[in-house]
Amino acid sequence: MNISIAQIEDKLCQLLCADIKVTAKNGKLARVETPFFFADGDPYQIYIKEMPGGVLRLTDMGHTMMHLSYENDIDKFREGTRGNILSQVKAETTAEENNGEFYIDTPLENLGYNIFRLGQALTKINDLTFLNRARAESTFYEDLKEQLKKIIPEEKIITDYYYEEMENAKDYPIDYRIEGKQLPLFVFGIPNRDKARLTTIILERLLRSQANYDSLLIFSDQSTIPRSDLARLSNVGGEMIASLDAESDFSRKLLRKAARN
Numbered sequence: 001m002n003i004s005i006a007q008i009e010d011k012l013c014q015l016l017c018a019d020i021k022v023t024a025k026n027g028k029l030a031r032v033e034t035p036f037f038f039a040d041g042d043p044y045q046i047y048i049k050e051m052p053g054g055v056l057r058l059t060d061m062g063h064t065m066m067h068l069s070y071e072n073d074i075d076k077f078r079e080g081t082r083g084n085i086l087s088q089v090k091a092e093t094t095a096e097e098n099n100g101e102f103y104i105d106t107p108l109e110n111l112g113y114n115i116f117r118l119g120q121a122l123t124k125i126n127d128l129t130f131l132n133r134a135r136a137e138s139t140f141y142e143d144l145k146e147q148l149k150k151i152i153p154e155e156k157i158i159t160d161y162y163y164e165e166m167e168n169a170k171d172y173p174i175d176y177r178i179e180g181k182q183l184p185l186f187v188f189g190i191p192n193r194d195k196a197r198l199t200t201i202i203l204e205r206l207l208r209s210q211a212n213y214d215s216l217l218i219f220s221d222q223s224t225i226p227r228s229d230l231a232r233l234s235n236v237g238g239e240m241i242a243s244l245d246a247e248s249d250f251s252r253k254l255l256r257k258a259a260r261n
Contacts, residue, residue: 022048032058036119038067039129044122046115056111058118059103064125066100074100077128080142085128093121140191140220141175143244148187151254152178161186166209172202179259184213188237191220196229203236214238214257218250 021033028050036044045063048056065074077086089095095102095118102121106114148157161177162169176187186206188199203215215238219225222242225233234240239253 032115034115034119036123038126042067044119046118046122048111051105054107055105056108057103057105058111058114059101060118060122062099062101064102064122068126068129072129076143076146077125079146081139082128086125089121089124093117093124095121140244141189144175144189144218147244147247147250148176148178148254151251152258156259163206163209163211163213166205166211172205174202178254180214180257181259182214185254185257186213186215188215188217189220190217190225190233193225193229196225196233200229200233200236203233207236216241216253216257219243 023031023033025031025047030048032046032048034044034046036046038044045060047059047061049059051057065077068074068077076082090097090102093104095104097103102118102125104114104118104121145157145159156179158177159175161174162172163174166172174186175189178185178187188195188202190196190199199217206213217233217237217239218241220243222230222240239257241250241253244250
């Protein structure tokens with residue numbers, strides 16, 4: 001390299017120092033301004049709190065969870081796949097949590113390092129709202145089951161149901177069977193194109209077997225399903241719900257068909 005390592009280190013130190021500012025709040029508390037921001041542009045809230053024994057506590061004072069709660073059900077961050085990811089984030093970054101407050105205790109000499117460790121933790125926690133495709137699909141079924149349980153008593157929901165009168169029934173699982181007002185209601189969750197195609201095959205087999213049922217098809221995001229696959233599915237399926245976010249549509253269509261008593 002033509003530029004010396006010392007020059008690079010010096011320039012990085014200048015830039016990082018310019019982005020980190022500390023403002024006193026009271027006798028034992030100071031706010032740290034960092035280059036970390038939420039997706040909406042609000043900065044992370046990181047504070048330094050003086051603890052007994054010369055220990056410094058870097059803490060978000062509970063602000064991160066409060067900020068995310070404006071547009072998310074943060075209780076879900078502690079359940080299923082999201083809960084596992086949150087536990088992994090805390091383990092990887094050594095961040096502790098107390099009633100929604102995330103913090104790292106540190107000696108003065110490791111303060112800079114741990115500011116970035118806490119920033120990394122808060123970023124990964126924020127990313128729970130933007131799970132990658134594989135994780136989003138795994139949490140879709142958790143969220144779908146949770147939505148069903150809010151409307152229908154859990155004991156009336158049969159998961160991974162098989163229509164035994166169909167040949168090779170075990171090859172064609174139905175996500176949920178719910179007792180209907182007139183007919184059994186078969187509910188299918190559809191997070192992606194592959195599941196849309198599989199659901200089409202299952203519904204076609206049910207029709208061939210002359211099964212008597214209603215169906216409800218619930219998408220993670222209907223707009224991501226190719227039109228040709230959606231057309232084939234609509235030919236054999238019942239009512240559709242475009243997204244789990246359409247909660248009123250979900251409740252209305254489910255209650256129209258399902259027996260609650």
